[in-house]
Every structure is written in C-alpha cells, then in structure tokens.
Amino acid sequence: MNYVPGDLREQLAHVGYDVVQAGLVCGSGGNLSARIPDEDAVWVTASGSWLDRLNRSSFASVRISDGAPVTIGSVPQPRVEPTSELALHLALYRARPDVNAVVHLHPQTALLLDALGEHIRIVTTDHAYYLRRVSTVPFRLPGSTELASLTAAMAADGTDCLVLSQHGCVVMGDSVELAHKRARNLEEAASLTYRALTAGRLENLRDCPEQFLDRLSGSTAVSV
Ligand SMILES: [Zn+2]
Numbered sequence: 001m002n003y004v005p006g007d008l009r010e011q012l013a014h015v016g017y018d019v020v021q022a023g024l025v026c027g028s029g030g031n032l033s034a035r036i037p038d039e040d041a042v043w044v045t046a047s048g049s050w051l052d053r054l055n056r057s058s059f060a061s062v063r064i065s066d067g068a069p070v071t072i073g074s075v076p077q078p079r080v081e082p083t084s085e086l087a088l089h090l091a092l093y094r095a096r097p098d099v100n101a102v103v104h105l106h107p108q109t110a111l112l113l114d115a116l117g118e119h120i121r122i123v124t125t126d127h128a129y130y131l132r133r134v135s136t137v138p139f140r141l142p143g144s145t146e147l148a149s150l151t152a153a154m155a156a157d158g159t160d161c162l163v164l165s166q167h168g169c170v171v172m173g174d175s176v177e178l179a180h181k182r183a184r185n186l187e188e189a190a191s192l193t194y195r196a197l198t199a200g201r202l203e204n205l206r207d208c209p210e211q212f213l214d215r216l217s218g219s220t221a222v223s224v
Helices: 008-021 086-095 108-115 125-131 145-155 176-198 210-217
Strands: 031-035 041-045 059-063 101-105 134-137 161-164 168-173
Touching: 008 031, 008 041, 008 101, 008 176, 031 086, 041 086, 086 101, 086 145, 086 168, 101 176, 108 161, 108 168, 108 176, 125 176, 125 210, 134 145, 145 161, 145 168, 168 176
Parallel strands: 134 161
Antiparallel strands: 031 041, 031 101, 041 059, 101 168, 161 168
C-alpha cells in the first residue's frame, strides 16, 4: 500500500498533520515541499499555512531554477503566495538533485540541545539508519538568502538532516515518506540525548555500534 494515497500534496498534508500532533512544530511555523516529477518545479506550502490544516489549495507551484510561479497541468490554479522560506527549499533542490522532499520544522528538543551547545547523539540503529549524521548550520536570519545558501552548501555533501541554530531543522529525502521519517527520528534522537543530559549521564551515552555504522556505509542491505 502507498504511504498516502493521492498526489504529493496529500502526502505533504499528512506530514503536516502528523508533525503538529507530534509537537515538532506549532502554529503556522515550519514549511514543507516536494519536487514535482518530470518538472523543474515544486509544491511548497503557502505563506502562513497551519501545517495540520493543509489541503491541495494550501500549496504554491514554483519553478526551482528561478522561483517563478508555474502552472502544473492544464487547469490553472489560484495564485498562492509561497512560504517565506522558499529560498531555503529551492536552494536545497538545486544543490541536491537526489532530494525530492524537504521538511522544515521547529522541533523543541533539538533546538534546546542546540541552545545548550550539545549535539544530537546517534545512539540507536533507527537513528543511525535514518539520520546518518546531523550538521548544525550557524544562525542566519530566517527567510534570508544567506540562510538558504549556507544550508545548501552544508547539505551538498549528502547530509540530509541539519539543525538551523536557534531556529529549526531541515530534513530531506528522496521521498516525502523518508523525509517524514527523518524528521520524526531527529526529534526522537534529540529527546533521547536530552534525557541522558538531564540524568547527568550524557558522557556515558554510547554511540551506535561501529559494526552497524560500517554496515550502513557498505553495500550490504541493512534492516532496522
Ligand atoms: Zn522556520
């Protein structure tokens, strides 16, 4: 069975509802996008969208190469103003041809660790499998071209999970489903790290075993 029936906008609406329920963002914070197959274009959430109330009319279609509005299909869509983080999404699609979905959220535990100067630990096999590694992008103003270009430069090496310091996170995947799983696992890894910190045991927290990390970096199929 498909992850979510319907087109990419239905999948992104499912992500939006789930991440708000999971507490990964609140209000109208965060924004989502997906590359439209065989087009130089993405669906991206409209400015001011509440992520738990998305429907097909909540998305703008935008050209990746220059950010111009585009019409998808033969039926003209009503004009929708894209998110203020449009530059961030487009920069990531340009830098990463393998990426088909971008999820930007404001997850509280990941941000708390960042503000405390702690990095998110990769402890379990799930965290290693879905996150691989997490990079932190130094603070730049939300919505700025500086944030977009710096984040894209740091993602260019294949890093799929980045914390935007004192702002949020951005996660990517070759599908909406994979980006969704990465977003959930990023906050779960942050939560585990934070609980070790509050228990005063962070220095004792074991990283994911090398044996599993070696398997991940090799060609052998891995299950978690
Ligand atoms: Zn944001």
